[in-house]
Amino acid sequence: MQEQNTPDDVHATEAETHEHAPAEANHEERIAALEAALEEAKAQVLYVKAEGENIRRRASDDIDKARKFALEKFSGELLAVKDSLDAALAVENADVASYKNGVELTAKQLLSVFEKFNIAEINPLGQKFDPNKHQAISMVPAEGEPNTVLSVLQKGYALNERVLRPALVTVIQPQ
Template identity: 45%
Template sequence: MEHEEKMTDVQDADTNLRDETAEAAPEVANHDRVAALEAQLAEAKAAVLYAQAETQNVRRRAEKEAQDARAYAATGFARDVLSVADNITRALAAIPQALREDEKLKGLVTGLEATGREVDSVFGRHGISKIVAVGEALDPNRHQAMMEIPTADAEPGTVVQEIQTGYMIRDRLLRPALVGVAKKPD
């Protein structure tokens, strides 16, 4: 009988455990569902944050590209006008002093000088500036060395002659200065 009582006790304990497990199962299932929903919510929040960051990056990139387009829109036109500025400078340099003082040509010289100043003024309004070359160290980002000039008057690598003026448009190179660079005498 004792054996039967023990068996009954084990069966009762097993039944009680099953009842407790059955009662706890909905709680465990609810906990698992809540954990799964919380994980999905965390994933959704991360996806939203990523999408917001990507949208902000695209917006910034578009604003920068639009700003660059406005700032450098005149680049092609400016390159074309540089030859006009070069020709005016050459024309003024070619006029000998005796002709500059001739009353018949004074108006022509004054007109060429005024045109040169106006071209410089227009360049300035559009962010186009001349590159300083003579006396500076050769900068391959701004100068293009065309020849080496033997001289003891300047350090090797220093620009001693400007063949053609270089220009920048804001912070970008429009045209490099064509220069002669000092080298040690033979």
């Protein structure tokens, strides 16, 4: 037996169809808005990633430049010392006293450069032996406090209180 739709049934079915249509349209609009937001977020992520790469590259370039030119000022100061040495060697008719004076002036000029760049001399004569700053070449029996520097064979140097080269020393041997 076939069911017959009454006019009320037809109106009810149409009403149900119209009720679902706005919900489906609203749902599709929401999906489209979410897809657009997702695309925008993807674009922002790509932008942030690219910006991060640019920052990393620029920082790497800056570090490379800093390494290359870190000694530029120091080197410029040393050139003046080199010029003084070259001038001394170019003199033809000089006696030992004038050479000595020239070398002393050049040594003072070099010490001035060292001071400007925080390079300190380590000359521990008469001080307690410090293995962090001194390198003992020998220990000799002598009068005086044991483990005291008796003589300095070669001065040491420190840059900003960090040892560049330890002083080579002879130390009084404990008895």
